[in-house]
Amino acid sequence: MPCKKIFLLLLFTCIVSIARANEPQFLILNYHDIVGAEGAKPPFNAMDVSIDHLEEQLAWLNKNGYQIISVQRLLDAAAGKASMPNKGILLTFDDGYQSFYTRVFPLLKKHRYPATIALVGNWMEGTEKPDEPGKQLLSWDQVREIQESGLVEIASHSYDLHHAILANPQGNTQASAVTRQYYKAPARYENDEQYRQRIHQSLQKSSEFIFQHTGIRPRVLVWPFGEYNAITVDAAREAGMSITMELNDGSNTLADLATLRRLIIVSNPVLPEFADMISTQRSNNTLRVAHLDMDYLYDKDPKQTEHNLDDVVKRIKNMQINTVFLQAYSDPDGDGNADALYFPNRHLPVKQDLFNRVAWQLKNVARVKVYAWMPILAYQHKLPTDWYVQEWRDGKAQKSRHIYTRLSPFHPEARQFIGEIYEDLAKHCNFDGILFHDDGILSDYEDASPFALAYTRSVWGLPDQFDKLHNSSQMRMAWAQHKTELINQFTDELTHRVRYYRPYIKTARNMYALPLLKPYSEEWYAQSYDSFLKHYDYVAIEAMPFMEEADDPDTWLTQLVKAAGKHADGINKTVFELQAVNWKTQEKLPMPTFIAQLELLKKLGAIHLGYYPDNVYKDQPRLADIQHYFSLSVSQ
Structure with a gap:
């Protein structure tokens, strides 16, 4: 794409972003069953909210200037026929x-408040029972x-997607709407076409089912378990549900109608908790x-793997932390290159179909967010030589000798190869983020491949x-x-490829x-x-003074944090990752030293x-x- 077009596209994106930032924002609150006083006593269902708390919450919203709006108000505002409240x-x-x-409903009629209710088709039809027995x-x-009151929007909660399906060989079940179903006999996953057809049929059936009973087709789809x-x-959208x-x-703006965020109200919060949640x-x-x-x-023994997994999940849960960076590739020789992968994919050997299992156990038992730790470029495979990064050595371009055997980011087929690996990760695994490995580097002698040099000239x-690229510090x-x-x-x-599925x-x-520390x-x-801060939600700095052979580790860490603090959002977006092992001596870091470094960073x-590795x-x-x-239970 010519540079002028790139500039215009970036300018347009900035204008749209500014416009969205200036739009009125609105919140969506999500409730489930509203119970009487008898149902609000411990032990109670975490998804239930008592009627007295709901009344208090609605009164607080009114007192604090919030205006309850309808789906129709959103559609009218999007069409330019109405304005949005602040x-x-x-x-x-x-x-x-x-x-x-x-x-x-009596509360809505009393205050003339609009609301939306989402119905599950096969629950209403009686072919499946609700998740909560007795409801x-x-x-x-x-x-x-x-519906005839004019206050309530009838939405679809799908026809038959409000359940979990088999998601991996180990037996985990996950949200039907976003999971490729695993079949045990013969062992296989649902393919792309089968998955698409299942989703389309469910949503079309839901729309038709609600129409048959109400005479009106739903305009809103509420994703089961929030997964989409x-x-x-x-x-x-094809089933007529554009929201x-x-x-x-x-919060949301009108630009978000295709997928609106909601604050789920759980654990029957008292009013101060609710107010804090809204704020x-x-x-x-x-x-x-x-x-x-x-x-x-x-x-190699699956039973031992499961035993190891149980130990890891128990340990992470007991840590009371909230995030795990989890390796999704196999690197048994520790050179940082992916020799195989821990998920089904088109290109590399599968060491074991394990990542989805481990991530799910960590998410649901240890209650942490899981980031898939993946190489950017370092994949060892029998691929054409010209796909790889080349360095200038002995007067010519040769395959790089760096420990990371990297595919060239300039080579279109290499990029496609890597992109398809990331797509397969997202198709088959449920996770919360990506940690891009530190292999995304090019030295001042790389990439000297023909593809890279041609791109350097033409783009x-x-x-x-x-020689000309290297003839001055300014050019380098x-x-x-x-x-x-x-x-x-x-x-x-x-990231875009992954976000298509997650x-x-x-x-x-x-x-x-x-x-x-030294930007040059x-x-x-x-x-x-600076560029990392712009492109990623977090920058995971390797705050590892012993790896860097720092003369004074405490001074080095102090300089690191102060350097981050000089950048806008530097501290807010940086994870400082300490080392738990001294790789120079191959010994674990003494705990007094590790603790002292933690306390210094705080x-x-x-x-x-964060820290690496955990053993x-x-x-x-x-x-x-x-x-x-x-x-996180420790006061900061």
């Missing part, structure tokens, strides 16, 4: 419980009555990260002869900055410390802290903390110390 609130109630008619559902007569992707959104709703926290939208996202090697967990307007830095941005843009492309994932990228070293790495103002077998770092100094 503090709009949409009320939604999932699953179609009878309490909506007996407890909520009574609305009758169709009640549905028609609340680009395929399901397309299917909803869909998920379950990620946050902060649960935005406190301090990270405590354990960085795990799947290669430590894997064993960047720089010389295509290595210009070349490095372009390479930095090229790799960043490639990871953006990989739209909500966050991104983090590992970064060496030197480009932060970008010339040697093609890494820039004292210096670091918000997000359950050696209790390293020691669990008792992690609980005391590292867990």
Whole structure:
């Protein structure tokens, strides 16, 4: 694409972003069953909210200037026929419980508040029972009555997607809407066409089912369990439901109608808790990260692997942290290159179909967010030589001798190869983010391949002869900055491929410390802290003074945090990853040293903390110390 077109596209994107930022924002609250006082006593269902608390919450919203709005108001505003209030609130109630008619509907009529209720087709038809035994559902007569009131939008909660299906060979079940079903006999996964057809049929059937009973087709689709992707959104639109709703926290603008965020109200919050939830939208996202090697967990014996997994999940749960960076590739020789993968894919050997299993157990038992730790370029496979990064050596371009055997980000077929691996990860695994490995580097002698040099000339307007690229520090830095941005843009492309199937994932990228401490070293790495802050949700800095052979580790860490603090959002977006092993001596770091470094980082103002590696077998770092100094339960 010519540079002028790129500039115009970026300018347009900036204008749209500014316009969206200036639009009125609105919140959507999500409730389920509304119970009487007798149902609100412990032990109670975490999804239930008592009627007295709901009344208090609605009164608080009114007192604090919030305006309850309808789906029709959103559509009218999107069409330019109405304006949006500055503090709009949409009320939604999932699953179609009878309490909506007996407890909520009278409140709506009293205050003339609009709301949306989402119905599950096969629950209403009686072919499947609700998730919660004993819960009574609305009758169709009640549905028609609340619809005729003009206050209530009848939404689809799908026909038959509100359940979990088999998701891997180990027996985990996951949300039907976004999971490729696993079949045991013969052992296989649902293919792309089968998956698309299943989703489309369910949503079309839901629309027809509601139409048959109410005479009106639903305009809104509420995703079961909040899970969706680009395929399901397309299917909803084709079924006439242009508005869909998920379950990620946050506010919305009219630009978000295709997938609206909702704040789910759980644990029957008292009024101060509810008020804080509305004010902060649960935005406190301090990270405590354990960085795990799947290669430590894997064993040739599946039973031993399961035993190892149980130990790891128990350990992570006891840590009381919230994030795990989990290796999704196999690197048994520890050279940083992917020899195989832990998920089904088109290109590399599958060491074991394990990543989805481990990630799911960590998410649902240890209650942590899981980032798939993946190489950007370092994949060892029998591929054409010209696909790989080449360095200038002995007067000519040759395959790089770097420990990372990297595919060239300039080679279109290599990029496609990597992109398809990321797609397969997203198709088959349920996870929350990507950690891009630190292999995304190019030295000041790389990439000298014909593809790279031709690109350097045709796109960047720089010389295509290595000697000319290297003849001054200014030229070397210009070349490095372009390479930095090229790799960043490639990871953006990989993120886009993943978000097609997992739209909500966050991104983090590992970064060496030197480009932060000495920005001119970008010339040697093609890494820039400022550019990383712009491209990723988090930058995972390798805060590892012993690896860097720092003369004074404490001074070195102090300089690192202070350097990050000089950048806008530097502290807010940086995970400082300590080392738990001294690789120079191949010994675990003494716990007093590890703890002292943790405490120093906190004292210096670091918000997000992590470490690598975690070793359950050696209790390293020691669990008792992690609980005391590292867990989220520790006051910061």
